[in-house]
Amino acid sequence: DPGVRRLIADAGRAVGQAVAAMCSVLDPALVIVGGELAAADGVLLDAIREMIDQRTSPTPGHPYKVVRGALADKAEVLGAVALAMITAASGQPDVATAGGQPDVATAAGQLDPTAA
DSSP states (O other): OHHHHHHHHHHHHHHHHHHHHHHHHHOOSEEEEOSGGGGGHHHHHHHHHHHHHHHOOOOTTOOOEEEEOSSGGGHHHHHHHHHHHHHHHHTOOOOOEETTEEOHHHHHHHOOGGGO
């Protein structure tokens, strides 16, 4: 459907603008796109690449490579499992809460990736 393809391309260009800004600061070797829309592979990733190409000046010999994530819809679950394992291995107390909501800043401060 042309309308859906246009909508996905527009979303890709919007994401691409934000990713281009991050590329300018971080200069990554690889940009991995995941989530539900990543299944729209060609249209979405082409639009993201287009914006990165328009809005960045990559290091010579180091173009920004944009690929679809291999974990697909498992990424969030696997990330949560990894976080739980790191937290358990660190011996730190559970994530603090503020008003019943997880306190991400406190949780991040409790994690020490070198302890795993």
